[in-house]
Amino acid sequence: MKELRIPIGTGGVLTRRSVIAGTAAAVGATWLMTNLSGCAVVGGAPGAIPLKFWHLLSGGDGIKMAGLVDEANSQNPSFFATQTVLTWGTPYYTKLAMASAGGRAPDVAIMHASRLPGYAPGGLLDPWDLDLLAHYGVTEADFPAPIWNAGKSEGRVFSIALDAHPFILMYNTDIAAQAGVLGADGQLIDISTPDQFVDVARKMQAVTGVHGLSYGYLGDGAQMWRLFYTFYKQLGATMTLEPGTEAVVDEDAAVTALEFMQLLLDDTIATASGDYATALAEFVNSGSGMFFTGVWELPTMVTAGLPFDARTIPTMFGTPAVYADSHAFVLPHQNDPDPVKREEVYVFVSQILKDSIAWAQAGHIPAFLPIVESPEYADLLPQAHYANAAEILNYDPQAWFTGSGSDFQTFFAENVQSVLLDKTDARAGFQGFVRRLNVLLSKPNPV
Amino acid sequence: MTTTVQSVAAAPRQASRPARRRHRENGTGWAFIAPFGVFFLLFLIVPVVGGIWLSFTGQTLTGRGGDFIGIANYAEALADSDMWRSIGNTIWFTVLSTVPLIVIALVMAVLVGLGLPGQWLWRLSFFLPYLLASSVVSLFWIWMYNPQLGLINSFLGFFGGEPVAWLQDPDVAMIAIVVTTVWWTVGFNFLLYLAALQNIPEQQYEAAALDGAGKWRQLFSITIPQLAPTTVLLVILQVLASLKVFDQIYQMTGGGPGGATRSTVEYIFEAGFTGYRFGYSSAISYIFFALIVIVSISQFTIMNRRGARS
Numbered sequence: 001m002k003e004l005r006i007p008i009g010t011g012g013v014l015t016r017r018s019v020i021a022g023t024a025a026a027v028g029a030t031w032l033m034t035n036l037s038g039c040a041v042v043g044g045a046p047g048a049i050p051l052k053f054w055h056l057l058s059g060g061d062g063i064k065m066a067g068l069v070d071e072a073n074s075q076n077p078s079f080f081a082t083q084t085v086l087t088w089g090t091p092y093y094t095k096l097a098m099a100s101a102g103g104r105a106p107d108v109a110i111m112h113a114s115r116l117p118g119y120a121p122g123g124l125l126d127p128w129d130l131d132l133l134a135h136y137g138v139t140e141a142d143f144p145a146p147i148w149n150a151g152k153s154e155g156r157v158f159s160i161a162l163d164a165h166p167f168i169l170m171y172n173t174d175i176a177a178q179a180g181v182l183g184a185d186g187q188l189i190d191i192s193t194p195d196q197f198v199d200v201a202r203k204m205q206a207v208t209g210v211h212g213l214s215y216g217y218l219g220d221g222a223q224m225w226r227l228f229y230t231f232y233k234q235l236g237a238t239m240t241l242e243p244g245t246e247a248v249v250d251e252d253a254a255v256t257a258l259e260f261m262q263l264l265l266d267d268t269i270a271t272a273s274g275d276y277a278t279a280l281a282e283f284v285n286s287g288s289g290m291f292f293t294g295v296w297e298l299p300t301m302v303t304a305g306l307p308f309d310a311r312t313i314p315t316m317f318g319t320p321a322v323y324a325d326s327h328a329f330v331l332p333h334q335n336d337p338d339p340v341k342r343e344e345v346y347v348f349v350s351q352i353l354k355d356s357i358a359w360a361q362a363g364h365i366p367a368f369l370p371i372v373e374s375p376e377y378a379d380l381l382p383q384a385h386y387a388n389a390a391e392i393l394n395y396d397p398q399a400w401f402t403g404s405g406s407d408f409q410t411f412f413a414e415n416v417q418s419v420l421l422d423k424t425d426a427r428a429g430f431q432g433f434v435r436r437l438n439v440l441l442s443k444p445n446p447v
Numbered sequence: 448m449t450t451t452v453q454s455v456a457a458a459p460r461q462a463s464r465p466a467r468r469r470h471r472e473n474g475t476g477w478a479f480i481a482p483f484g485v486f487f488l489l490f491l492i493v494p495v496v497g498g499i500w501l502s503f504t505g506q507t508l509t510g511r512g513g514d515f516i517g518i519a520n521y522a523e524a525l526a527d528s529d530m531w532r533s534i535g536n537t538i539w540f541t542v543l544s545t546v547p548l549i550v551i552a553l554v555m556a557v558l559v560g561l562g563l564p565g566q567w568l569w570r571l572s573f574f575l576p577y578l579l580a581s582s583v584v585s586l587f588w589i590w591m592y593n594p595q596l597g598l599i600n601s602f603l604g605f606f607g608g609e610p611v612a613w614l615q616d617p618d619v620a621m622i623a624i625v626v627t628t629v630w631w632t633v634g635f636n637f638l639l640y641l642a643a644l645q646n647i648p649e650q651q652y653e654a655a656a657l658d659g660a661g662k663w664r665q666l667f668s669i670t671i672p673q674l675a676p677t678t679v680l681l682v683i684l685q686v687l688a689s690l691k692v693f694d695q696i697y698q699m700t701g702g703g704p705g706g707a708t709r710s711t712v713e714y715i716f717e718a719g720f721t722g723y724r725f726g727y728s729s730a731i732s733y734i735f736f737a738l739i740v741i742v743s744i745s746q747f748t749i750m751n752r753r754g755a756r757s
Contacts, residue, residue, distance in 0.1 A: 122509035446507035
């Protein structure tokens with residue numbers, strides 16, 4: 001090798017002196033930042049017990065949760081909870097699992113209830129003490145049965161739900177009015193068949209001139225699964241995933257659901273190639289009249305000042321059903337939990353549940369019935385218009401690999417995206433997905 | 448070595464002093480590399496050996512299944528079509544990325560070497576992307592590749608082209624990743640070429656010009672052959688860097704769509720951290736490690752043979 005002369009300094013752009021000065025400044029800034037953030041950890045009243053709280057809520061949800069945590073801290077000087085917010089999906093769940101596997105996990109965390117089968121049986125979570133919870137005013141009777149049961153594993157309760165967040169239908173009331181699809185009550189007319197839905201969407205498309213419906217799914221297994229599973233369950237179908245046996249599915253129902261989705265993604269009713277952000281932007285900018293989305297996008301619409309309303313996704317295939325999941329409080333496994341600290345966690349969680357009307361403002365349906373049954377919630381619009389979704393919730397089929405942000409959704413995307421995007425054969429796409437599930441089911445359960 | 452042996456034979460009594468000094472110098476040398484050696488041992492050798500053990504167990508993330516299960520993981524991996532597909536993707540990425548990363552770097556270096564005005568600006572703009580963190584690069588390009596709002600599709604649309612779902616279409620996603628990677632890392636190769644260009648003696652060009660060689664003849668007969676050692680170095684570095692691609696794929700497509708961009712390292716990550724199966728994940732790592740060793744040895748063999756011929 002010849003000697004390499006790296007010609008950076010020759011132009012006077014980068015001198016040794018400036019590099020040293022720059023590095024010193026960077027080191028100084030880093031030192032300052034770490035020390036300042038260090039200050040933030042120690043807060044609250046003197047003697048307050050610090051609680052470490054992990055969650056994956058960002059955007060509007062994140063702001064609301066920060067408010068709830070601040071409120072809980074100020075109401076209860078005995079503890080001071082600090083949040084660590086991690087990226088939604090795989091990054092969060094890998095970190096939470098690693099922390100729990102090491103036994104030095106945060107004191108309390110939020111998980112999707114659908115991820116419980118991948119965590120609780122493996123000892124990554126500690127169960128809740130129901131007597132202690134009742135002592136702080138939270139009992140099983142305070143939750144709708146399906147939501148409470150989603151927190152159970154092998155007979156014990158591992159997660160206490162904060163909310164249920166179904167997939168819903170939002171619509172632009174101005175566009176709907178112009179399209180003549182509003183009923184006398186000012187809400188979207190009743191829809192009970194796929195044809196009616198298509199008809200309403202086409203009328204809205206005639207108004208916007210762009211699309212009738214917004215739905216983003218490209219590269220996003222969670223989005224594909226949410227709408228698919230809603231239709232699949234509306235068809236009365238079930239999916240059972242038992243390790244050691246083949247997946248039990250209803251292939252005909254799956255094909256019907258996928259073919260209806262293909263029909264909607266025809267570049268007229270909805271764009272054939274929309275991703276999450278594009279669909280959101282389209283609906284906000286009145287490029288469409290309807291939007292299949294999660295309740296969590298409600299604050300976005302409010303902020304944008306859009307004239308809109310929301311409802312449960314209409315029952316088009318006979319059985320009322322929607323896809324949903326819950327944000328739920330869990331106790332990540334600690335090898336040697338401090339009982340005093342644990343008890344403060346119960347106070348913290350019960351406080352947030354009792355304040356969860358604020359969480360309803362972020363769009364979610366609170367799980368805590370005293371809130372849902374309160375007059376404030378009945379007055380909260382459009383939240384109250386889809387509160388009935390809580391009765392027809394469907395969580396993911398149970399298996400260690402399913403749930404929000406899991407590989408399960410990735411596998412669904414791998415096999416189904418081409419069905420939706422390139423309109424390939426729906427049956428073949430779904431069969432590919434089932435084959436993938438069977439491979440996973442044939443392997444030993446790592447949990 | 449020979450000199451030491453001779454001196455010992457010739458003057459046994461005086462031999463102890465230089466030997467002792469050498470001993471002391473060796474000691475100082477070891478002391479100097481000790482800090483590195485400790486980290487090397489703790490964070491490379493120990494995990495590598497531990498990983499071999501792990502690959503023969505059914506260890507999961509939850510701590511279960513730590514028992515020895517023989518070669519079951521290896522047998523499963525070798526029959527796992529997803530693993531082979533990820534290896535295929537990795538090789539495809541390496542082929543697609545290595546060639547432009549070298550050719551484009553060479554072209555840029557030669558152009559800058561021509562003595563264009565504003566040298567510093569060219570050097571800076573070609574090298575700057577290399578200084579960015581992978582997450583920043585990924586975010587830039589995710590937005591530029593956006594099918595509806597992205598810069599690239601608006602540009603295509605301006606010329607009447609159809610919009611392309613760059614990161615969502617399995618047929619083009621890998622190419623999109625390669626384009627990003629080339630933009631991001633070509634600056635390093637460019638810099639090495641530029642340095643090497645400045646080491647080519649000016650007299651050779653003068654002599655060639657006197658003999659009537661034009662610019663093109665000079666490029667092919669002087670510049671490129673003189674850059675050969677740098678090219679060899681870059682090919683070796685680039686192939687190894689491309690084989691371990693992970694960051695931009697994880698951030699831009701997560702291995703999708705439909706596994707079309709899932710590299711081997713991505714698959715190892717998924718098997719271990721989202722699939723919880725550390726043992727299986729380790730087994731894939733060692734299979735991949737074996738492949739890389741084979742690639743490296745064949746590279747050195749080919750290079751050595753060529754070196755011996757010339």
